[in-house]
Amino acid sequence: MKIVAITESTLSFDTDNITLVNPIDYLGPTPQHWENYEMEYLPYLISEDLKTMLDEESIIAIDFDLLKVNKFLLAHHIITSLNVGVLYFSANDSSFSRFDEDHGLLRNRFIQMINLDHLQKIVENLDEAKRLLVAFNNLFDYETYKEHYQNNIQIDRHQATNEWGALKFLYNHGLSLIDIKSVFAFPETIFFKQKLREFNINGSLTIDTTGYSQNLLLQQAKTQFAIKSNQVSNILLIDDNADKGWRVVVKKLFPNSTLDIKLNYDEALNIPDFGVYDFVFLDLRLPTNQVDRIPKIENGMFLIEKIKSADTSLHVPLIVFTASQKAVTLHLVQQKGADAMYVKQPPYFSLEQSLDNYYKFILELNTQIDKGLHLKYYWELIVKCKNNLLPEILDQPNKILKSRIIERLEMFYGLIKKSYEQYSYNDSKFHFSSDILSFMTLWSTLNEIQECHFEKGGEFSHIQIDDSSNPGHYLPIELDDWAIKNQLPKAYFVLEKPIFEEDIEGSGLRTPPDRSHIKREMFSKLKYNKNTSPFYSLTPKYTYQRVGIKKILSSQIAYILLAKNTLKNSTKKDRCLTILKASNDQRNNLYLTHGESLSTSFHSDKEQNKQLPNNITKDLFDVIIFLLTGLDSHI
Amino acid sequence: MKKILIIDDNIDRWSAKISPFVNNVSLTQDPSEFFDYDKAGNFCNLKFEKNDYEYVFIHHSQSGDSLLPSSLIDLIKNHLGLNLILFSGNIEQSFENKERENFYFRSLRRSAMQDNIVFFIKESLKDGDCWDIEIFYYEYTSRQIGKIILLQDEGITNEDLFTSKPMDKFLRLKGIERNSTLFDDLYRTTGAELIHKLRNFQ
Numbered sequence: 036m037k038i039v040a041i042t043e044s045t046l047s048f049d050t051d052n053i054t055l056v057n058p059i060d061y062l063g064p065t066p067q068h069w070e071n072y073e074m075e076y077l078p079y080l081i082s083e084d085l086k087t088m089l090d091e092e093s094i095i096a097i098d099f100d101l102l103k104v105n106k107f108l109l110a111h112h113i114i115t116s117l118n119v120g121v122l123y124f125s126a127n128d129s130s131f132s133r134f135d136e137d138h139g140l141l142r143n144r145f146i147q148m149i150n151l152d153h154l155q156k157i158v159e160n161l162d163e164a165k166r167l168l169v170a171f172n173n174l175f176d177y178e179t180y181k182e183h184y185q186n187n188i189q190i191d192r193h194q195a196t197n198e199w200g201a202l203k204f205l206y207n208h209g210l211s212l213i214d215i216k217s218v219f220a221f222p223e224t225i226f227f228k229q230k231l232r233e234f235n236i237n238g239s240l241t242i243d244t245t246g247y248s249q250n251l252l253l254q255q256a257k258t259q260f261a262i263k264s265n266q267v268s269n270i271l272l273i274d275d276n277a278d279k280g281w282r283v284v285v286k287k288l289f290p291n292s293t294l295d296i297k298l299n300y301d302e303a304l305n306i307p308d309f310g311v312y313d314f315v316f317l318d319l320r321l322p323t324n325q326v327d328r329i330p331k332i333e334n335g336m337f338l339i340e341k342i343k344s345a346d347t348s349l350h351v352p353l354i355v356f357t358a359s360q361k362a363v364t365l366h367l368v369q370q371k372g373a374d375a376m377y378v379k380q381p382p383y384f385s386l387e388q389s390l391d392n393y394y395k396f397i398l399e400l401n402t403q404i405d406k407g408l409h410l411k412y413y414w415e416l417i418v419k420c421k422n423n424l425l426p427e428i429l430d431q432p433n434k435i436l437k438s439r440i441i442e443r444l445e446m447f448y449g450l451i452k453k454s455y456e457q458y459s460y461n462d463s464k465f466h467f468s469s470d471i472l473s474f475m476t477l478w479s480t481l482n483e484i485q486e487c488h489f490e491k492g493g494e495f496s497h498i499q500i501d502d503s504s505n506p507g508h509y510l511p512i513e514l515d516d517w518a519i520k521n522q523l524p525k526a527y528f529v530l531e532k533p534i535f536e537e538d539i540e541g542s543g544l545r546t547p548p549d550r551s552h553i554k555r556e557m558f559s560k561l562k563y564n565k566n567t568s569p570f571y572s573l574t575p576k577y578t579y580q581r582v583g584i585k586k587i588l589s590s591q592i593a594y595i596l597l598a599k600n601t602l603k604n605s606t607k608k609d610r611c612l613t614i615l616k617a618s619n620d621q622r623n624n625l626y627l628t629h630g631e632s633l634s635t636s637f638h639s640d641k642e643q644n645k646q647l648p649n650n651i652t653k654d655l656f657d658v659i660i661f662l663l664t665g666l667d668s669h670i
Numbered sequence: 671m672k673k674i675l676i677i678d679d680n681i682d683r684w685s686a687k688i689s690p691f692v693n694n695v696s697l698t699q700d701p702s703e704f705f706d707y708d709k710a711g712n713f714c715n716l717k718f719e720k721n722d723y724e725y726v727f728i729h730h731s732q733s734g735d736s737l738l739p740s741s742l743i744d745l746i747k748n749h750l751g752l753n754l755i756l757f758s759g760n761i762e763q764s765f766e767n768k769e770r771e772n773f774y775f776r777s778l779r780r781s782a783m784q785d786n787i788v789f790f791i792k793e794s795l796k797d798g799d800c801w802d803i804e805i806f807y808y809e810y811t812s813r814q815i816g817k818i819i820l821l822q823d824e825g826i827t828n829e830d831l832f833t834s835k836p837m838d839k840f841l842r843l844k845g846i847e848r849n850s851t852l853f854d855d856l857y858r859t860t861g862a863e864l865i866h867k868l869r870n871f872q
Binding site: 142144147148149153162163165166167168169170171172173174176178179182183 | 683686687784785787788789792810842843844845846847850851852872
């Protein structure tokens with residue numbers, strides 16, 4: 036039987052049955068991670084130290100007249116973490132008055148208050164000590180005690196959620212409490228100790244997820260994440276709580292990545308280019324700087340806007356970390372362009388809720404890694420394209436082709452992005468697919484591109500037509516020839532030949548040509564062979580074509596690829612032509628574009644059942660960037 | 671020993687506390703598991719054997735969002751009488767309500783129930799044969815001393831007094847073992863002196 040008295044007074048007993056502990060011996064600086072719980076630090080230190088002094092059966096007697104340490108928090112720390120009997124004693128009976136700041140302690144019937152004489156008696160007579168311990172255990176119920184405590188404390192929910200959220204995340208991720216403590220110095224407050232006990236988190240035990248309803252899916256998601264996470268090399272964490280566990284969380288999630296940390300808004304603003312990161316985690320409630328330390332949601336919102344509006348970084352996946360579960364917060368961060376929001380789990384989550392929160396986050400990370408890599412490819416090429424456009428891609432009065440092309444490429448990017456954000460409800464109920472919409476948008480860009488690359492008409496035939504308003508006079512015939520712009524010798528996609536028709540009368544005589552009506556015949560060097568790759572080629576001489584060739588977008592683009600000097604020498608030309616054919620075949624099958632010739636399957640299937648082949652969108656995008664820039668290294 | 675039943679729309683406030691006692695306590699948030707009724711209050715029959723449950727605790731909110739409407743509660747009162755304990759955040763606490771002839775029930779503040787439910791279960795199980803509902807309503811130690819005084823007034827011998835239930839409960843609460851010198855000292859004491867000693871126990 037061990038009796039420990041915690042007192043600041045000089046008490047003397049005639050026996051060794053009691054150990055005296057003086058809180059003054061524990062006074063000292065408070066570590067930084069306890070800064071928000073300063074009142075609890077000394078009680079914590081004492082309760083931890085008591086562990087080394089106790090027997091299996093022990094009573095801790097706390098002096099009710101303690102001044103240097105909060106006597107109630109001390110009792111709570113001891114009761115929460117040690118299996119002992121606790122009582123108060125006082126040299127002065129009248130000091131046992133009612134206290135409102137006891138955090139629910141005195142609502143418990145097991146708390147005994149004895150006078151100093153009684154303490155002397157206990158120390159001298161261990162049977163009495165044992166009796167008090169039995170009585171204590173008869174009356175003590177941890178759950179009721181805990182309920183009283185938690186109903187009577189004022190905790191900073193935001194702070195507690197941040198710290199508990201990090202700790203519980205690490206535990207869910209597979210770390211034991213010992214592992215967690217080795218990397219994350221969290222304040223072991225009474226509340227934290229109670230939560231650890233509630234979830235049976237102690238020592239080297241790791242989480243057992245077998246009871247979790249989605250355990251199989253969770254394990255699959257974790258395996259996928261273990262592979263995908265290696266594709267993320269550079270991460271930015273903007274969080275004033277980075278040192279309260281979240282730095283460790285991100286580091287444990289991405290052990291092979293470089294992690295850059297900014298603790299406030301001003302620090303984050305000083306980053307010259309957010310595009311150097313592959314992933315951004317942003318705490319929404321951020322202090323402005325070291326002086327103005329009040330966290331503000333506006334600071335986080337502004338950073339989302341900044342990152343997601345800059346050409347260099349808008350493709351970088353941005354996940355908002357927040358302790359807020361408000362739907363309006365999710366709405367706002369999505370409006371600003373954030374890719375996802377992770378709600379740090381609050382302490383009141385059940386085990387199932389807690390694992391659900393973790394599982395959904397791992398799923399989200401998997402999605403965002405895929406999305407980030409996919410979008411990065413497109414966006415970086417779009418930016419490169421904007422800076423390297425061929426001289427023919429330009430804006431003119433009333434013909435702002437360059438602006439329209441860039442707008443369409445951004446539209447395309449937005450639709451690809453949307454394909455990752457689409458609700459399955461839209462897919463299943465309304466049948467549209469962002470994949471197909473993005474492909475269609477991309478295809479439509481070809482129309483502007485051919486407008487840029489061709490000069491059309493402006494030449495005149497050597498033969499003339501009757502001027503109906505001025506008989507006896509003749510007018511030149513303007514030809515609708517299409518030639519590659521800014522290129523000599525002239526390379527004509529189509530050449531028109533005007534002819535006058537003659538008839539042979541019954542007598543066998545030819546009628547004079549009708550000079551008021553002309554017929555136009557079309558000639559081109561472009562040859563299309565649908566059976567042999569790369570499907571398009573140039574013949575040595577202009578040959579007669581159907582008039583409609585001029586209107587066929589795929590033919591226009593094929594000719595540009597084959598005849599434009601800055602493109603035709605590319606070693607990727609044949610691949611581009613093959614992609615063009617494959618893309619054209621696809622677009623003929625889609626509902627928003629008009630096919631050159633409808634495939635037999637067009638009307639035999641619903642749009643919801645049609646799917647684009649893998650990579651067709653990316654291939655077409657690659658060709659378009661080539662047509663706009665002449666650069667082909669990405670193909 | 672019969673079981674007790676707790677019906678509450680918020681079972682979270684009980685589940686951790688009663689988890690060690692699932693053999694003796696039933697907990698549900700669905701009244702239809704135990705009552706066959708129509709919501710209009712035309713009828714309400716028990717779906718359990720009355721003898722299987724000593725007490726039935728039902729959360730009966732006073733703010734109008736009760737699990738069961740008052741008309742049904744009246745029918746349940748008729749079935750269960752004093753075995754029914756209605757509890758709520760601001761209900762008037764009463765050990766024994768009698769609204770009219772044959773309409774008895776008990777009422778209990780939720781905080782008192784939350785504070786005492788584990789003690790109630792543990793103490794009753796130690797006792798072994800009945801549920802001591804007084805735990806919720808009276809200061810328990812004083813109540814036992816009061817009962818001991820009544821037994822003395824009835825002329826009980828000290829030998830019988832020290833084997834009586836009130837004394838047994840008192841000794842257990844105070845951690846006094848029967849083979850201790852403390853017990854021997856009490857046993858040798860009678861009358862008002864004994865009561866004085868009991869009252870002075872911490």
